[in-house]
Amino acid sequence: xxxxxxxxxxxxxxxxxxxxxxxxxxxxxxxxxxxxxxxxxxxxxxxxxxxxxxxxxxxxxxxxxxxxxxxxxxxxxxxxxxxxxxxxxxxxxxxxxxxxxxxxxxxxxxxxxxxxxxxxxxxxxxxxxxxxxxxxxxxxxxxxxxxxxxxxxxxxxxxxxxxxxxxxxxxxxxxxxxxxxxxxxxxxxxxxxxxxxxxxxxxxxxxxxxxxxxxxxxxx
Amino acid sequence: xxxxxxxxxxxxxxxxxxxxxxxxxxxxxxxxxxxxxxxxxxxxxxxxxxxxxxxxxxxxxxxxxxxxxxxxxxxxxxxxxxxxxxxxxxxxxxxxxxxxxxxxxxxxxxxxxxxxxxxxxxxxxxxxxxxxxxxxxxxxxxxxxxxxxxxxxxxxxxxxxxxxxxxxxxxxxxx
Numbered sequence: 001x002x003x004x005x006x007x008x009x010x011x012x013x014x015x016x017x018x019x020x021x022x023x024x025x026x027x028x029x030x031x032x033x034x035x036x037x038x039x040x041x042x043x044x045x046x047x048x049x050x051x052x053x054x055x056x057x058x059x060x061x062x063x064x065x066x067x068x069x070x071x072x073x074x075x076x077x078x079x080x081x082x083x084x085x086x087x088x089x090x091x092x093x094x095x096x097x098x099x100x101x102x103x104x105x106x107x108x109x110x111x112x113x114x115x116x117x118x119x120x121x122x123x124x125x126x127x128x129x130x131x132x133x134x135x136x137x138x139x140x141x142x143x144x145x146x147x148x149x150x151x152x153x154x155x156x157x158x159x160x161x162x163x164x165x166x167x168x169x170x171x172x173x174x175x176x177x178x179x180x181x182x183x184x185x186x187x188x189x190x191x192x193x194x195x196x197x198x199x200x201x202x203x204x205x206x207x208x209x210x211x212x213x214x215x216x217x218x219x220x
Numbered sequence: 221x222x223x224x225x226x227x228x229x230x231x232x233x234x235x236x237x238x239x240x241x242x243x244x245x246x247x248x249x250x251x252x253x254x255x256x257x258x259x260x261x262x263x264x265x266x267x268x269x270x271x272x273x274x275x276x277x278x279x280x281x282x283x284x285x286x287x288x289x290x291x292x293x294x295x296x297x298x299x300x301x302x303x304x305x306x307x308x309x310x311x312x313x314x315x316x317x318x319x320x321x322x323x324x325x326x327x328x329x330x331x332x333x334x335x336x337x338x339x340x341x342x343x344x345x346x347x348x349x350x351x352x353x354x355x356x357x358x359x360x361x362x363x364x365x366x367x368x369x370x371x372x373x374x375x376x377x378x379x380x381x382x383x384x385x386x387x388x389x390x391x392x393x394x395x
Contacts, residue, residue, distance in 0.1 A: 062380050063277045068343075069372070069379060077376050089332055090316075092339035097315055099308025100242025101339070102279045107312035112320075119313050123305050130278020131285045131301050137276050138269070138286060149391045156390025158274070158354035159361040160383050162347065163368025169344040170373060182337040189341025194348035200240070207338055215334040 047081065047113040049121035055079060056106060056125030061133065067126065068102050069164040072171075075109055082109060088172055096204075102126070181218040185211050224260065225292045225299055232284050232303040243281035243304055250287065260291050281305075360395045 059070040072091075075081045082090070087105070090112075094104025103123065110122030144150050176182040189207060192198045231253055235246040247270065254260045261269075269290060273283040281304045288300025322328045355361035368382040389395045 060278050062383070063279070067277070067279050073379060088336060088340075090319075092332065092336040093315055093319065094312060095339040095342060096240065096335055097308065097311050098237055098239045099304070099312065100239060100279075100281070102242070103281065103305065103308045104312040104315075107309055108316040108319075111313050111316050116313065119309060123309055126279060127281070127301060127305055130276065130282055131297065134273060134276045134278060134282050134285060135289045135297055138272055138289065141268075141272055148393065152390040152393050152395070153387050154390070155354070156361070156364060156386040156395045157383060158350075159364040159395070160368045160386035162350040162354045163365040163382065164372060164379050165343065165347040165350055166365065166369040167372035169340060169347045170369070172340045172343065176337065176340070182333075182340075185337035186341040186344065189338050190344045190348070192345075193342055194345030197349075200342075204240070204338075208334070211334040211338055212330065215330050 047118070049110075049114050049117040052110050052114060052118050053121040053125040056110075056122045057129050060126050060129040063130070067130075069168040071102055071106060071109075071126075072168060081113060084171075085175070088175070091172075179220045181214050181220055185214065224258070225288075225296050227258065228254075228260075228288060228291055228296065229299045229303045232288075232300050233307065236281075236304045237307045243279075243284065247283060250284070254287055254291070261287075265290065364389070364395055 055074055056071075059067055059074050063070040072087060076084050076087050087109075090108045091101055091105050094108060095101045097104045103126070106122040106126050107119045110118035110120070112118075114121070141150075173183075173186060176186065185207065189203065192203050192207070193200070232250070235249060236243060239246045251263075251266050255263050255266055266287075269286040270283055273280060273286055276282065281301075284300045284304045285297050288296035288298070290296075292299075319328065351362070351365050355365055364386055368379075368386070371377075371382045372379060386395070
């Protein structure tokens with residue numbers, strides 16, 4: 001038994017049996033095949049690439065100071081496309097892939113719900129609207145960078161945006177509160193990356209093997 | 221190869237293949253390439269573009285869009301943006317399929333249990349760095365950061381609410 005792992009809490013329902021027993025066609029089953037069996041049910045039916053594009057595009061416009069907390073808010077809180085545990089696991093996996101966590105997790109969420117086109121739609125929604133906006137902003141900024149109100153606004157936005165990341169980190173730590181192993185690793189990484197500011201490659205090369213060993217030895 | 225758009229696209233394609241930890245990790249190398257190696261822009265211009273990409277909505281890979289825009293206008297912006305996304309699109313999709321097939325294997329559960337705390341630690345570290353760079357030691361700004369975090373933890377309402385309030389307070393010069 002591994003009491004800490006969220007999947008241990010999930011029942012034995014497989015998506016396949018659920019899809020069949022509810023009488024869905026093959027198309028519905030195809031959409032679900034990237035969801036792991038036994039994961040908590042989420043409202044994934046009828047999510048089209050267009051809906052994914054529009055959802056991700058809506059946060060692309062408002063995601064000041066980094067879209068990471070917004071993607072979690074959209075996918076977990078707003079649309080229930082993923083459970084919180086599922087999202088955190090996809091997110092952790094994406095953090096170790098090139099391109100970073102936000103882009104990676106969008107590819108995975110989109111792909112899980114609507115296949116290849118879902119991945120593409122999610123990434124297009126996430127990237128295209130802010131890309132257009134930022135080029136317009138670059139032109140605007142050249143004309144108005146001397147204004148004090150503009151400087152003050154951007155400074156205050158950056159502070160509030162930092163608060164979004166703080167909240168997201170705390171929400172992800174909360175499920176680990178009964179696992180001293182996980183908390184210890186979180187603490188080591190926070191000190192190494194946040195306070196000592198060591199290069200990421202060093203941190204991954206040293207802490208990843210240690211964390212794998214700890215996960216192997218400690219059940220929680 | 222003399223075409224700057226092609227050069228930039230290939231460079232960004234390569235950088236995003238090795239950008240573990242996010243595209244932000246490759247910014248120093250992008251700076252070195254665009255400013256020192258190719259001489260496409262001054263260091264000051266690059267710094268302004270970077271500040272803009274941080275202050276604007278959207279993922280932080282948007283810095284590549286801005287560099288492309290600066291180097292070659294519309295075509296540069298489109299190609300640079302596509303080059304940042306393409307490697308992740310392919311790699312993350314394959315990783316997701318791998319997870320769907322092997323997600324219940326013991327080794328995969330072990331890997332997941334090992335990497336989740338590291339990822340969470342990196343987010344909290346990012347939170348510390350962002351708070352420090354955005355607020356410094358100014359109490360009103362630290363309060364803004366703390367209140368935003370509390371708002372998000374206590375409610376499920378849109379994060380746009382605290383951001384809008386912050387923008388108004390900042391624009392009026394109260395923070």
